Amino acid sequence: MENPLQTRGLLGQLLAFARAAVTTVVHLTFSFIPWVFDQTVGTLYRAVRQAIKRT
Secondary structure: OOOHHHHHHHHHHHHHHOOOOOOOOOOOOOOHHHHHHHHHHHHHHHHHHHHHHHO
């Protein structure tokens, strides 16, 4: 990756969206990045399910 600072920023924003309790993204590991995506997709999935319930 050309700019790891941008990658950390993107992962940080995804974690903020998922409301995960992480203050700073420090280490970009092969296990951390999929975990971030899992947290984000889980939050999005719950929001969609809740929206469908309301209709």
